[in-house]
Amino acid sequence: MGTKILINSSIFPVIMSIQEKDINGEYTKVYHLPRSVNSLYLENIKDKNEINLLIKYANKEKFSDKGAV
Numbered sequence: 001m002g003t004k005i006l007i008n009s010s011i012f013p014v015i016m017s018i019q020e021k022d023i024n025g026e027y028t029k030v031y032h033l034p035r036s037v038n039s040l041y042l043e044n045i046k047d048k049n050e051i052n053l054l055i056k057y058a059n060k061e062k063f064s065d066k067g068a069v
Contacts, residue, residue, distance in 0.1 A: 005054065005055065005058055007039065007042050007043070009035055009036075009038070009039045010035075012034060012035040012038045012039070013034070013035065014032040014033070014034075014035050015033055015034060016032075016033050017030055017031065017032050017033070018030070018031045018033065019031075042054070
């Protein structure tokens with residue numbers, strides 16, 4: 001099983017919020033920007049190299065982009 005990374009979304013700032021209304025006029029979802037965008041991006045990373053860099057960053061390991069394409 002893979003490594004689990006927990007991301008505390010409160011570290012990202014909220015600049016503005018957008019709310020969705022359903023057909024009955026009730027608010028259904030709230031998106032806090034850019035916090036929600038950052039969280040969605042991090043939750044859906046598919047690139048193995050990017051995941052490995054995120055793990056190193058989360059664990060405060062030294063890493064470099066030297067030799068990156």
